[in-house]
Amino acid sequence: MSGDMDYGKLPPEGEDHFHRLDAHLVATDTLMTTLDNIEETIEDKGMMVAYGAAGYGKTMSVNAALRKVAPDITYRLELRSGPTPRDIRHGLFHALGLPGEPPTRPIEFDTLLKDTLSETFRVLVCDEAQWMGRSSFEYWRHLWDDRHTNMAVIFAGGDDCYKVLKREPILASRIFIWQKLQRMPEDEVSATLPAFHSLWAGVDPKMIRGIDRAAAHGNFRNWTTITKHMLNGMKKKGLTEVNEDLVNWVYSKLGGV
Structure with missing residues (x-):
């Protein structure tokens, strides 16, 4: 508190x-x-x-x-x-x-x-x-x-x-x-993330589903961590949108991916 x-x-x-x-x-x-x-x-x-x-x-x-x-x-x-x-x-x-x-x-x-x-x-x-x-x-x-x-x-x-x-x-x-409470289905993940944070608004739903399968697994806390790493990576690398290189860089921060 x-x-x-x-x-x-x-x-x-x-x-x-x-x-x-x-x-x-x-x-x-x-x-x-x-x-x-x-x-x-x-x-x-x-x-x-x-x-x-x-x-x-x-x-x-x-x-x-x-x-x-x-x-x-x-x-x-x-x-x-x-x-x-x-x-x-x-x-x-x-x-x-x-x-x-x-x-x-x-x-x-x-x-x-x-x-x-x-x-x-x-x-x-x-x-x-x-x-x-x-x-x-x-x-x-x-x-x-x-x-x-x-x-x-x-x-x-x-x-x-x-x-x-x-x-x-x-x-x-x-x-x-x-x-x-259980893991979020893939379809709901791809529909929810753009509303959750503007970072995901222009990202291909196929990429979101791929990240979910590889790292997030329908777990919203995992998605929050991934979003935080994405934002940090974009700032460090001077990026304006999510790409495969950034996704792989985020994977390097996560265990078991």
């Missing part, structure tokens, strides 16, 4: 793009599906899981959807390194902007959080949810299950969060929507 006042809030749109690339948000099929699913989850006051491999746009899609439908009532946590229920308690304390010092006893802490989450409807977002184990997911269920709390919960994470939840029927049965 950029500062204490921003803790727990949705980040600015510009921070969604990898490498802080100056690019445009495009209404891809994935983004529109995420928007529909989040709207339904909020209406249901339920829990949703957006999961998939790294780079498929989970965080960007969730953030973009929430900026549209619930920007003022969304509170976001990003957890790292095997968080415990204690970490989630403290994360929620700061994300919700609660005053004073966090309670030292779990029972008092839980009472404070439940009372706060009962005051008004909120959307809680747990990003990087793949780091959580069973006890951490169970703690979210404990808060959500309380008959007084008033909230929807969105988990965004890698495949591991799906595996953990599916192993626990009591937890899995609480999830209202499961959304798996």
Whole structure:
């Protein structure tokens, strides 16, 4: 987060793009599906899981959807390194902007959080949810299950969060929507990139598909990295358009191409 006042809030749109690339948000099929699913989850006051491999746009899609439908009532946590229920308690304390010092006893802490989450409807977002184990997911269920709390919960994470939840029927049965984010099909890649960044506006779709097969593999984070290298290469080489030599130069920057 950029500062204490921003803790727990949705980040600015510009921070969604990898490498802080100056690019445009495009209404891809994935983004529109995420928007529909989040709207339904909020209406249901339920829990949703957006999961998939790294780079498929989970965080960007969730953030973009929430900026549209619930920007003022969304509170976001990003957890790292095997968080415990204690970490989630403290994360929620700061994300919700609660005053004073966090309670030292779990029972008092839980009472404070439940009372706060009962005051008004909120959307809680747990990003990087793949780091959580069973006890951490169970703690979210404990808060959500309380008959007084008033909230929807969105988990965004890698495949591991799906595996953990599916192993626990009591937890899995609480999830209202499961959304798996997958690689973008070639046709959608070639249609999306010119709208994503002006660099690709005049590039032959055949070249874009070739780059996708060789290096990007339908992964939007890969495409962001490739776009950044392309822009750097054009500046260094004094180019005004993408050509095969530049593409090969970018490949030299990437592993496994």
